[in-house]
Amino acid sequence: NADEKVHQPTSYLSYVEFQNIAKQEKPKEVITIVKQEKPKEVITPVVVNITHRLEPDGSVYNYASESKGAKVVAHNKEAKGANNILGKDHDKYLRNPCSVGDKFVVIELAEATLVDTVKIANFEHYSSNFKEFELAGSMSYPTESWTMMGNFIAANVKHAQTFRLLEPKWARYLKLSLLSHYGSEFYCTLSVVEVYGIDAIERMLEDLIVASVGAMPEKSSEHNASDTPSLKLEAGQIEKRKDNESMNDSVPTEISTVNDDAQKIVVEVAKTPPMVNLVPDPVLELRQQLNGRIAGDTVMRILVQKVRSVEANLSTIGNYIKELNRRQCDTIPAFEKELQKLSECLGQSKSEIKDLRERNANILSQEKEISEVESWKDAVSSQLDELARQNLLLRSDVQKVASDYAALEIKELAVLGMSLLFVCMSILKITSVHMSLMFSEAHNNADKGPRTIKGWVTLLLLVEIWILVNTILIRLSNQHRTLCILKSEHFVQCLLTKVTAC
Template identity: 45%
Template sequence: MQRSREALLHRRRAKTGSGYKLSLSLLFLLWPLIFRAHGYPAPTESNWKQNKQGQCKTSNFANKCLLKETHDYILPDPEDAESVPNDSDTPTREDVQKSDHLPWAVPLGLDEFKSRAISSKINSGTAGSSGSVMHRVEPGGAEYNYASASKGAKVLGSNKEAKGASNILSGDKDKYLRNPCSAEEKFVIIEISEEILVDTIQVANFEHHSSNLKAFELLGSLSFPTDVWVFFGNFTASNVRHAQRFVLQEPKWVRYLKLNLQSHYGSEFYCTLSAVEVYGVDAVERMLEDLIHTQDNLYAPGDGDADKRTVSPHPNPPESEDVHQNNFGDPASDISSANHEKVNSNVPDPVEETHQQVGRMPGDTVLKILMQKVRTLDLNLFALERYMEDLNSRYVNIFKEYSKDMGGKDILIQNIKDGIRNLVDRQDAITKGASDLKSWKSHISMQLDHLLRDNAVLRSEVNEVRRKQTSLENKGVLVFLVCCIFSLLVILRLSLDMATSVYRVVLSVNRTDCSRKFCAVSSSWFLLLLNCIIVIFILTL
C-alpha cells in the first residue's frame, strides 16, 4: 500500500512539472492579447478560493482536480454521514474543515507583482479617453460635419407631407424642410457620410414666417432599413432663429439617424427646419486618439501622490530608468539601461501627435505608435516570465503541503472504507432476509391458490345441495296440497254418504231394517282420509 502511494505521488509530480512547462508556453503566446486589454485585476481572495476548487482545463490543474475529487469523497452529505458508524479514531467534520485551510500565503497577482503606478495610469488614461470625444476637424479648423451633402450624406425618407427634406443637408440658409404643423407624424431619416461615434447634433431654423421646432426625438441605427432604432434621447429646442447644439449623454456608433419632430412653437401654418449637422469621430480617429492618450499617460513619470511632470521629447536615460523601475518593480530591475534608452528614445512626442490630429495622421506616425506598443509588450513579457517563475515556486510549496496533507487524508479514507464495508455487510444481510421473505411469500401465495380452488369446489357443491333442497321443498308443498285436496274430497264424500243415509232412514217405512244401513260407510274412504292426515302431519313437522 505504501509503495503504491509513493509511486502515485511520483507520477503526480511528473505530470505537474510537464503542466508547468505547457502552461508557461501558452501564457507566453497569449500574453500580448492579455496586455492589449490593459491587464486584468489582481485576484482577490474569493477568486483564489474559486480557482482553488479547479476546473481542470489544462494539465497544470490535474493534481488539484484529483484532490478536489478526494475532498468530495471524504466529506459526504450530512444525510450520508449519519449512516457511517462513529469511530473513536475517526476525525470529526470540524477537524477536516480545519485541515482544509493550510497555512500558506495566497500568491500575489500580476498587477500587485508589478508596480501599481503603470496600471493606475493606464486605467486613468483609458477612462479619460472614453469619457470625452474629440471631434474631427477639417484642414481649415472647422468641425467636420458628417451630415453634409458635400461629404456624401443624404436623406433616405420623410413623412409624405414634408417638402424639401434634402435641404437640411445643403448648408444653404435660404432652403429648408417644410411641414404643415397639423401633420400627425413628422420625421426625417438621414444617412450620414460614414459610420461614426455620434456625440453632438446641431439643428437650426432661419425662416421667420414659420413655427420653430420645440421638442424632437433622436434615434439611430447601424443598418437601414431596420425595425429596431436605438434611442438617443428627447431634446427641447429654444424659440430662437439660430443654430442650437445638443450633446448626447451617451455617444453611440451609428450610420443612420431618424429625427422625429414632436412639437413646435407658435401657431403658424408651416413648421420649418433649415439645417441639421452631426459631429463626432470615426473609428480610425478614435483608435489613434486612444493610442496617443494611453501613450501619453504610460510614460508620464510619478504616481498620484508625486508631483506631475511633463514628458520631454528626448528624456534622459537616468530618468527613464527610474520610471521603469517604479513601473515594473523587482522583475524588471534586471533589464539593462541600454534597452531602456533604446525604448524611450523612440517615444513619440505627444504634443506633435496632438497637432497632427487636426487632419488624418500619417502612416509613419501610426507605425511608430505600434512599434512602441510592441516594445512595451516585450517589457511586460519579461515581467511575466519573472512572475511565472515566482508563481511556480509558490505552487511547488503549495503542492508539497498538499502531499503532506494527503497522509492524513489516507487514514480518513481508510476509516471511511471500513465503514462502507460494514454497510455492505449489512446490505447483504438485508438482501438475504428479503430473499427469505420473498420465498415465504411465494409459498403462502401457493397455499392461498389451493384454498381458493377448494373454496370454489365447495361453493359449487353447496349450490347443488341448495338446488336439490329447493326442489324437495317444492315437491313437499305439492304433496301437501294434494293431500289437502284429497282430504277435502274424502270429507265431502263421507258427508254426502252420511246425509244420504239419514235421508233414506227418515223416508223409510221400515226403520228397523234400515238402522244398520245408517252407519254403513265404505272403509276405504276412511283409510284414504287417515293417510292424508298422516302425510299432512308429517309435512308440517
C-alpha cells in the first residue's frame, strides 16, 4: 500500500498511455498484438494494385455515372451541358468556347472513392479536342484546398482515353480543369468522363483478401502443390501476370508536346483482346471464391484473430476503467476540498466586494457633501466680496461723516466764539450804558439811555437763542453720526456672526 501511494500518479492517463503501460507490464500480450499488426504492414504495398469493381454485365463500375448518383456541382459560367458528361448518350456533350481561359467542372462522385483511373473522351468531330488537363480531389465541397491528383496530356483522337494516377487518392469531389486544346475550332467539347477505383467496402475487401492469402494453411499447398504454390511463388506469378496483362491489355503510345519541357505520358488505348493466361492466379481464385463464398477455415481464422484482438482490447479497457475508478475515488475528496476552499474564497470575495460597495457609497456621499461645501464656499466668498465692497462704502461714509463732524465742530466753535463775542459786547455795552446813566446829567441823555439798553438786551437775547439753536443742531448731528456708526458696527457684527456660524 505504501508503494502504491508513492508511485500513484497525480493526473489521469489517456487510454493510449495506459495501453502502452499495460503492454510494458505484459510482454506476451505485446507479442500477440504485434503479430496481429504485421499483416497490415505487409499488405500496404499490395493494396496499391487495385482490382476494380465490376458491374453485373462485366463492365467496370463507374463512380462518376449519373445512374449511380454522381452529379455536376459546379462549372465555369460559359460551359453548356455540363451534366451530359456523366450520361451514356454520346451525342450530348459539354460545350465550352475555346477562348475561355478557366474551363473546369466539379463532379460529385457516387461515394467516397480511392480514385486510380480516369477515362475521358470527345466524340464530336467538328470541335477541338482537349489536350492538357488537370485533376484535383477533395472530400468536401465547397473547399479552398484541393488535393492535386495529376496533370495529363491527351492525344488528339476521337475515342476514349484512359489515364492512370501514379498514386491513388481518396476523393468525393473531383475537379477536372481543361488547360489547353488541339486545333482552332470555336468550341471545345467533352463527351464522357468516367472514374474508376474502389470504395471503402472494396478497400476492406482488399485487406481481407490479402490477410486471407497470408493466412492460408500449409496443408493446402501439400494437397494441391501444382495449383497453389508458396507465397514467394505467388508473388512472382502475380508480378509476371501483371506484366503480361499490362502488355496484352493496352498498347502505350507516347504523346509529344509542342514545348520541350512538356510532360510525356503513356495513353492506354485498348486495341487487342487480352491473351489467356494459363498460370492460375491464387489471388484471383480467392477473390472469385469471396464473391460467392469465402472459405470456412479462412473466415474462422480471421474471426478468431479479430475476437482475440477484441478480447485483449476489452481486458485492457476493463483495467483502464478500474484504474480510472480508483483514481476517481482518490481525487474526488481532493476536488471536494478544493471546491470548499474555492467556496470560502468566493464568500470572502463577496464580503470584500460588499465592503467595497459600501465604501464606494460613502465616498459618493462624501463627494456630494464636498460639492455642497464647495457651492456654499462659493456663496460665502461672494457674500464676503459683497461685504468688503459695502465695508469700503461704509468706510468712505464714515470718513465723510468724520470730516463733516470736524467742520461742524469748527463752525460750532466759530459760532460760539462769535456768540460769546456778541454777548461780551452786549454786556459791556449794557454796563457802559448803565454807567453812563448813572453819571449822566442831562435830561435828553436820560431818555436815550433806556432805548439803548433795550436794543442791546434784545441783541443779547437773540445771541442766546442763536447759541441755543446751534447747540441743538450740533447735538442732532452728533446723534445722527452716532446712529450711522452703530448701524455699521451692527452690520459688520452680523456678517462676522454668520461667517463664524458657517
